[in-house]
Every structure is written in C-alpha cells, then in structure tokens.
Amino acid sequence: MNDTAPLATRTTPITAELLRGALDLERTGRGLLPHRLPAGARARCADGQLAMAESQPSGVRLVFTTRATTVELDTLPTRRVYPGAPPRPDGVYELLVDGEPAGRATAAGGDVFTVDLATGAATRERGPVATLRFAGLPDRVKDVEIWLPHNETTELVALRTDAPVEPTPARGRPVWVHHGSSISQGSDAASPTTTWPAIAAARGGVELVNLGFGGGALLDPFTARAIRDTPADLISVKIGINVVNADLMRLRAFGPAVHGFLDTIREGHPDTPLLVVSPIHCPIHEETPGPCAFDLDALAAGQVRFVATGDPAERAAGKLTLGVIRDELAGIVERRAAEDPRLHHLDGRELYGAADFAELPLPDGLHPDAATHRRIGERFAERVFAGRSAPFAPAAG
Structure with a gap:
C-alpha cells in the first residue's frame, strides 16, 4: 500500500x-x-x-x-x-x-x-x-x-x-478452452498466472478459459454441453485421474462415456482442433484402482497425503487405473481420428513422467507443486502450440 x-x-x-x-x-x-x-x-x-x-x-x-x-x-x-x-x-x-x-x-x-x-x-x-x-x-x-x-x-x-x-478490446488471440481436474485448476500452484494452463496459455499466445475443476473431471454430460456452447478456437480435455480417484465407473462404461463427451463437444465445434490428454504420472494410481482416500497417519502428523485403496487384482473385473485409462484413450482417439482429422491425443506422461517424479515428486501423492506446474505448462506449450505439426499450431487451426 x-x-x-x-x-x-x-x-x-x-x-x-x-x-x-x-x-x-x-x-x-x-x-x-x-x-x-x-x-x-x-x-x-x-x-x-x-x-x-x-x-x-x-x-x-x-x-x-x-x-x-x-x-x-x-x-x-x-x-x-x-x-x-x-x-x-x-x-x-x-x-x-x-x-x-x-x-x-x-x-x-x-x-x-x-x-x-x-x-x-x-x-x-x-x-x-x-x-x-x-x-x-x-x-x-x-x-x-x-x-x-x-x-x-x-x-x-x-x-x-x-x-x-x-x-479492453479483443486482440484477436485464439480462445483456448481447457477442461481437467484439480491439477488443471491449479492445485498447489503458487499463483493464478502460474497454474500450468495459465503458463501454457501465455507461451502459446492464447486467451484461456480454464474449466479445470478439482475432483470434477468426471465426464459429466453438462460439462460437455458447457464446452459445446462456449466460443472456442482450440479445445483440450484432460481425462482420467478423477475417474480413478472417485472409483466412478468400470471400463465398460468409461469408453462410451468418453465417446459421448467428445460427441457432445463436436456438436458445437465440429472442426475445432480438439486434444485429448491422458493423465500425468501418479504412482499411487498407475496400477492400483481407486477410490482415493486421505492418508490418516499423515493427517495425524499434520500433513495431507493421499493413498489408493483399491486392489490391483480388480483390474480384471474392469476397475480403472491410470494405465488402463491411457490405453483406452489412445485407442479411442486413434479410431475416431480416421473420421476426425482435427482430433489429437497427448500422453500425459510427456508432460510429467516417471523421471520427473523422481526429480519433482508429487508432495501429497496427487498434486504437482509450483515448480512442477511450470514444467508441465512449458512442456504443454512446446508440444501443443509450437511447431508446424503441433495440434494447436496456427496451421492446424
């Protein structure tokens, strides 16, 4: 002051x-x-x-x-x-x-x-x-x-x-609508302009509409309709971690739910570049289903950490892990891309993988810290906005 x-x-x-x-x-x-x-x-x-x-x-x-x-x-x-x-x-x-x-x-x-x-x-x-x-x-x-x-x-x-x-008059920058989980919302980022989507938007020269919802990236039809009805030049959806956290559905329901989500978006944006991003590396849920829960021992010690409470053997019955979801998303995009050339896929481990976890572990087991938000945002900008073959490069729009 x-x-x-x-x-x-x-x-x-x-x-x-x-x-x-x-x-x-x-x-x-x-x-x-x-x-x-x-x-x-x-x-x-x-x-x-x-x-x-x-x-x-x-x-x-x-x-x-x-x-x-x-x-x-x-x-x-x-x-x-x-x-x-x-x-x-x-x-x-x-x-x-x-x-x-x-x-x-x-x-x-x-x-x-x-x-x-x-x-x-x-x-x-x-x-x-x-x-x-x-x-x-x-x-x-x-x-x-x-x-x-x-x-x-x-x-x-x-x-x-x-x-x-x-x-302020519009400067003609493309509008990027992004949907995801608490990681996309910015959980544990240092500030609003240093969430990973804000960093990526600044580097990509786009106007951000951030529809990242903590605990709320659950393939809800009303969210798909909101994206459908929102003006956008570029759209990305980051799918997976919340579905596992909540133990919300089995593999039989997951695939059709993803298709339905993408179908709804395409009703309003038939030709807009649309990127499907799978989960970043998260060891507690790589091979272990949800639900996710607070680590009570950590809470007793005044710390917040999360644990996966499912059984890896339950994957055979259709319970979801991050590994299962990545495979399913890659297959869905590959099959749809034959008729939808502006639909793209990005493996979230390209943004933050096992080697990154060894260097910059997730402090609570789920959410990236400030340094990791910056790394994810910079990598997203490099892979998605930069270069002629990038999904959101000007030539792709």
Missing part, C-alpha cells in the same frame, strides 16, 4: 465486459460471483465439491484499459479451513500491466468455510469485505489485468480507480 498515491475515487460497475474466463456471473446480494459453469450446468448436479470448485475463479481475470495509477478492488473471498490439516495459504490476486507482472496481493477479510474431514460437517462464518490496493502504476494508457485466486471462491464487490476505465 502506498498512502501517498492518488485516491481511487471513480467507481466502475463490474460487468461481463470487464471479465474474461467466466461462463456465468451471479448477483449474490453481496457482490458479483463469477462461475466457470453456466447456471444450467450447475442445476444438473448437487455435488458440493463441484459447486466449490467451479466457483473458484481459476483463469478468471478483470481486464480493462485505463490511465489510472491507483486501482482498488473490493472482494469477498471464501477461505477453506480443515481442522487438523495444515492451514491453506490465502488466495493470491495478481496484477499484470500490458501483460507483465506488476504486483500481488491477498485479501484480509471475507468468509471462512470450515470442513471436518472426518465427518464432512461444514460451517460458514461471514466476514467483512476486503480491499486490495495497487498503487504507483505507470501514468499512461495501458491494459490492466487482475487475475483472481485460482483456489478461493471470490465475490467481486467494487472496482475503483483514479482515472476512467474502458473494456
């Missing part, structure tokens, strides 16, 4: 024209809540985990053009607290000026949502509006972006500046 900076006295209504990366905006009575699934999709599922994940604005950012040197944003974040587990870090808001990092902040306020991991019981304690202040910005016309926390539900209350604000 710079107390000598000009006062931000101009209030600009926060509208859809100033927001990117959200599929829906909800007026809550306290503020404006960005959603990453439309209302129709949310009405199709009462799962609290998905509701929480899709309301966490990963990839959602305020974007405007202004000469302002001081910007203030009032927000109402919702912090999650899990008694007995290590405290979660506060959500990070990142400021970019003309595409370059220009500041970070956290919000001191908002609601607290407490969840008992043993019973699932939850309580909410309401808190005050928080104010973020970015001062000392360059005194010239510039594009300003404020990236909202990727892992913290955030209601937007007010935007104030010391100069007029206008919506």
Whole structure:
C-alpha cells in the first residue's frame, strides 16, 4: 500500500465486459460471483465439491484499459479451513500491466468455510469485505489485468480507480478452452498466472478459459454441453485421474462415456482442433484402482497425503487405473481420428513422467507443486502450440 498515491475515487460497475474466463456471473446480494459453469450446468448436479470448485475463479481475470495509477478492488473471498490439516495459504490476486507482472496481493477479510474431514460437517462464518490496493502504476494508457485466486471462491464487490476505465478490446488471440481436474485448476500452484494452463496459455499466445475443476473431471454430460456452447478456437480435455480417484465407473462404461463427451463437444465445434490428454504420472494410481482416500497417519502428523485403496487384482473385473485409462484413450482417439482429422491425443506422461517424479515428486501423492506446474505448462506449450505439426499450431487451426 502506498498512502501517498492518488485516491481511487471513480467507481466502475463490474460487468461481463470487464471479465474474461467466466461462463456465468451471479448477483449474490453481496457482490458479483463469477462461475466457470453456466447456471444450467450447475442445476444438473448437487455435488458440493463441484459447486466449490467451479466457483473458484481459476483463469478468471478483470481486464480493462485505463490511465489510472491507483486501482482498488473490493472482494469477498471464501477461505477453506480443515481442522487438523495444515492451514491453506490465502488466495493470491495478481496484477499484470500490458501483460507483465506488476504486483500481488491477498485479501484480509471475507468468509471462512470450515470442513471436518472426518465427518464432512461444514460451517460458514461471514466476514467483512476486503480491499486490495495497487498503487504507483505507470501514468499512461495501458491494459490492466487482475487475475483472481485460482483456489478461493471470490465475490467481486467494487472496482475503483483514479482515472476512467474502458473494456479492453479483443486482440484477436485464439480462445483456448481447457477442461481437467484439480491439477488443471491449479492445485498447489503458487499463483493464478502460474497454474500450468495459465503458463501454457501465455507461451502459446492464447486467451484461456480454464474449466479445470478439482475432483470434477468426471465426464459429466453438462460439462460437455458447457464446452459445446462456449466460443472456442482450440479445445483440450484432460481425462482420467478423477475417474480413478472417485472409483466412478468400470471400463465398460468409461469408453462410451468418453465417446459421448467428445460427441457432445463436436456438436458445437465440429472442426475445432480438439486434444485429448491422458493423465500425468501418479504412482499411487498407475496400477492400483481407486477410490482415493486421505492418508490418516499423515493427517495425524499434520500433513495431507493421499493413498489408493483399491486392489490391483480388480483390474480384471474392469476397475480403472491410470494405465488402463491411457490405453483406452489412445485407442479411442486413434479410431475416431480416421473420421476426425482435427482430433489429437497427448500422453500425459510427456508432460510429467516417471523421471520427473523422481526429480519433482508429487508432495501429497496427487498434486504437482509450483515448480512442477511450470514444467508441465512449458512442456504443454512446446508440444501443443509450437511447431508446424503441433495440434494447436496456427496451421492446424
């Protein structure tokens, strides 16, 4: 905070024209809540985990053009607290000026949502509006972006500046819609612009719409319809880890569910480059089915780790592992590609494989840390956006 900076006295209504990366905006009575699934999709599922994940604005950012040197944003974040587990870090808001990092902040306020991991019981304690202040910005016309926390539900209350604000015009960059799990949402990334999809988007020169949902990449038909109905120049779907984690289906159901998911997307995007990405390397589920569970011994020691509780012998009965899913996805894409030349496949182990795990292990057994997010994002950009034969290279579109 710079107390000598000009006062931000101009209030600009926060509208859809100033927001990117959200599929829906909800007026809550306290503020404006960005959603990453439309209302129709949310009405199709009462799962609290998905509701929480899709309301966490990963990839959602305020974007405007202004000469302002001081910007203030009032927000109402919702912090999650899990008694007995290590405290979660506060959500990070990142400021970019003309595409370059220009500041970070956290919000001191908002609601607290407490969840008992043993019973699932939850309580909410309401808190005050928080104010973020970015001062000392360059005194010239510039594009300003404020990236909202990727892992913290955030209601937007007010935007104030010391100069007029206008919506930033579209720059003609391709829109990339990506769907995946908590890894795609950004679990354990350092900040909203350093989730692996955000890193890949920056390197690929595209506009990101991140539909990564923690625990929610489950081949839900309403998610496929949301992708179908969202304008996109490039689409990728990362499938597998959540299906195993949840022990959701057997192999007999998995293949048709993937086909149905892709069929629905193709209804709205018949010619759009579409990439199917299989899971990254994750030792606990490579050959062991789910469900996944908390490691209770680790929790007792104040650490969060996950274990696979299935039996590898159950693969014979159709239970899914990451190895089974990778083989199935590769076969599905190979068979469909004969009639769909813009459908592509990427083995997730090209982004993070066994050798990477030896160097950069997954701290909790499931989720990559900040350094691994960067590696995955850079590799995705290299393999998918760069080179003439890359699935998302300009010639491919």
